[in-house]
Amino acid sequence: MLWKASAIKGYAIAANDGRLGAVSNFLFDDATWLVRWLVVDTGHWLSGRKVLLPPSVLGHIDPKGHELTVRLAKQEVEDSPGIDTDRPVSRQMESDLYDYYGWAPYWGSSFYVGSYSHRGGASPASPFLGSREREKEDIADARRDAYNPHLRSVEAVTGYHIHATDGEIGHVEDFLVEDADWSIHYLVVDTKNWWPGRKVLISPRSAQKIDWTKRLVGLDVDRQTVRDSPAYDASTTVDRAYERNFHKHYDAVRPIDRP
Numbered sequence: 001m002l003w004k005a006s007a008i009k010g011y012a013i014a015a016n017d018g019r020l021g022a023v024s025n026f027l028f029d030d031a032t033w034l035v036r037w038l039v040v041d042t043g044h045w046l047s048g049r050k051v052l053l054p055p056s057v058l059g060h061i062d063p064k065g066h067e068l069t070v071r072l073a074k075q076e077v078e079d080s081p082g083i084d085t086d087r088p089v090s091r092q093m094e095s096d097l098y099d100y101y102g103w104a105p106y107w108g109s110s111f112y113v114g115s116y117s118h119r120g121g122a123s124p125a126s127p128f129l130g131s132r133e134r135e136k137e138d139i140a141d142a143r144r145d146a147y148n149p150h151l152r153s154v155e156a157v158t159g160y161h162i163h164a165t166d167g168e169i170g171h172v173e174d175f176l177v178e179d180a181d182w183s184i185h186y187l188v189v190d191t192k193n194w195w196p197g198r199k200v201l202i203s204p205r206s207a208q209k210i211d212w213t214k215r216l217v218g219l220d221v222d223r224q225t226v227r228d229s230p231a232y233d234a235s236t237t238v239d240r241a242y243e244r245n246f247h248k249h250y251d252a253v254r255p256i257d258r259p
Helices: 074-078 091-101 132-144 223-227 240-253
Strands: 002-004 012-015 018-029 034-041 050-053 058-062 067-070 151-153 161-164 167-178 183-190 199-202 207-211 216-219
Touching (some): 002 183, 018 050, 161 223, 167 199, 199 223
Antiparallel strands (some): 012 018, 161 167, 207 216
């Protein structure tokens, strides 16, 4: 099921033996568009300390109770390595967390499980699947204790300008996240400065580049293609039929790669 990131922000995190705090942010990988970590504000429990939890420990989402369950005990989280969320998250920080919990790090496999694709699983043709070269670079980064250049904050990217090939079309308002694998399926874009009263969805497949210094996302399609895409508003149900029409529209305007 797809969830707005803004809707999950503020949800309580419930451990096996009580509440840990609340979701305050998400960190995603800008190459695979997967949420790698949930940033949890522990509030008064740990004197405002923030901790990182990977989606792999999450149970179900309870929209009525505004709660996310995790398969951990409070003491496990309390004893976990400290994280300074005001600084870039380093691979060493991530490694320390994985070592503490006894988890296998996501960069240790030969491919990136669950990376962005159409519904139904990762596609071998997906441009966001990690390569062996990327894996080697990631392992090297971990050994150098370098910060992870691919981790980005949902909170920070919200508000980035969206540029089509022929000009700006709006800004990032939200993210639609699939709870099955915590992949970002769409960016919700507010076009009010260009197309009053209209919001559109943009797939990560269209994000040709992200300029972090200029705070913009560059697309590989023009304005008219975005304008002609399936309509979206807060009441729209993004189901399989919607997604088929959405991807059919964008695939029709993209050149087919030929050998």
